[in-house]
Amino acid sequence: MLKEERQQKILQILNEEHKVIASDLSKRLSVSEDTIRRDLKELDNRGLIKRVHSGALRIGPPVVDFSTRQHMFNEVKIKLAKKALSFIKEDMVLLIDGGTTNLHLVNQLPLTLKATVITNSPPIAMALTNHQHIDVIMIGGTLFKQSMVNLGIDTVESLSNMRADLYIMGIYKIDPYIGISVPSLSEALVKRKMASISSEILGMATSDKLSTVSNHIVCPTKDLTYLITENISPNIKKIYGSQQVVVVD
Amino acid sequence: MLKEERQQKILQILNEEHKVIASDLSKRLSVSEDTIRRDLKELDNRGLIKRVHSGALRIGPPVVDFSTRQHMFNEVKIKLAKKALSFIKEDMVLLIDGGTTNLHLVNQLPLTLKATVITNSPPIAMALTNHQHIDVIMIGGTLFKQSMVNLGIDTVESLSNMRADLYIMGIYKIDPYIGISVPSLSEALVKRKMASISSEILGMATSDKLSTVSNHIVCPTKDLTYLITENISPNIKKIYGSQQVVVVD
DNA sequence: TATTATTTTGCATGTTTGTGCCTCCATTTG
DNA sequence: CAAATGGAGGCACAAACATGCAAAATAATA
Secondary structure (H helix, E strand, O other): OOHHHHHHHHHHHHHHHOEEEHHHHHHHOOOOHHHHHHHHHHHHHOOOEEEEOOEEEEOOOOOOOOOHHHHOOHHHHHHHHHHHHOOOOOOOEEEEOOOHHHHHHHHHOOOOOOEEEEEOOHHHHHHOOOOOOEEEEEOOEEEEOOOOEEEOHHHHHHHHOOOEEEEEEOOOEEEOOOEEEEOOHHHHHHHHHHHHOEEEEEEEEOHHHHOOOOOOEEOOOOOOOEEEEEOOOOOHHHHHOHHHEEEEO | OOHHHHHHHHHHHHHHHOEEEHHHHHHHHOOOHHHHHHHHHHHHHOOOEEEEOOEEEEOOOOOOOHHHHOOOOHHHHHHHHHHHHOOOOOOOEEEEOOOHHHHHHHHHOOOOOOEEEEEOOHHHHHHOOOOOOEEEEEOOEEEEOOOOEEEOHHHHHHHOOOOEEEEEEOOOEEEOOOEEEEOOHHHHHHHHHHHHOEEEEEEEEOHHHHOOOOOOEEOOOOOOOEEEEEOOOOOHHHHHOHHHEEEEO
16 A cells, blocks of 8 residues: 555544544554654644644544545545646636535645635535635535535626636546536536636546446537546547646556 | 543533533543643643642633534524424525524424525535425625635625525624624624515524623624524513513523 | 666664652641 | 642653664666
């Protein structure tokens, strides 16, 4: 098990259990206590946990997840999210809509990051509770519970007053010929609006999103600026153009 | 149990009980009295408590943040919330703003209830995920993380298009002479707007909200239609008029 | 692919911390 | 005043820690 992977695991455990004992982790993760200590020290230096004698404490309240979907492809999504982090710079205005992958991304954002986040997803907003230097602007609308985003006319209208540097788009399905498709018309309208007010668009797609079968409504938006995906479809670079596709192994 | 954890626990107990006995803590936390004494000495040195013979005292007024508020007065709030349920009828349009008591109320709503809920609080919206027959409309704005509500000009503007049957107002402080007061101007503006678009207004107040001392900004709204409170201040009925005050024993 | 450079890990070392017990002194209480 | 209770300081021991170093694993390079 890789070091980063292990530390991620520690954060995850800490998120669920509030505290963590070094000797305990040593057994659970099958590494020596020294290694655990080094991990904890590092995570503490990065401000992610509070190191105490014999263990560590969580810093803020636990991050909530809104569906069981959250845990599927968990490791993959974290990988994608980490890759996406490199596109996020200080003082950016980020527009982030729903989706579990986006939620992962938000959970990965460093606590020290200074930025503005515009979102129509309550879980995304709540995940940013502990980020002191991130201003959150919520876009209202009718709550679509299945994906936990606000949609509708009000949502589109509110977005008209805004501009964003980077739109991090949640992806349901993406097909090289059909394009991006979503399960409802209102979602398509909102996504199109979001795309139109953003300078760049970034999408993350796990392999299950790459299916060519699509019973969704096509979302008529301009092309993604960046697509981050798994190394499953080797020909995806050919189809989308290699300069914008980032492949995670 | 970790040392930091234990000391946190002591602070928490002290926050609720005003004073604390060393021998008592020793049993409750299953450590020797010596250890407790060392803890108390340390907390005193850090200026967090006042050490006295045989125990310690709280220094200031009890501190409350969002996460702890959520669990404080739990039983009382559930009682109040249950009482409030009787004012909620089928097919109502409910306007619900933030506050932990409101969150309790929402958690008490029967899963079969058919209604529309308008809210500017992400936690309230998320709490309604499982209510199949409740439509949720979120009001956007700038997220105010301390109380987890959306505020600002956009919030007020969005509310202009809406009408509600019942506004369930979160209460910070209520005083028979000063009225309802809130900790910030933006919150006052939003609450006033909410009040103006609702036919009736209901407030729930635990006993700690009835303090006459108030360093908040007064919220200039019309009177509450219903006030649900604890049976602590027997003269509250006289002050507010008995027809609108519901007292829970 | 083979080889080299870098990082990461585990172990041995001596040190620090946290805890309980004990003794002696101070304070309270009957 | 005497008995009882709480507190301070010292001691002991186990658990947790930092550090240096060599082996192992990983990444980078040819």
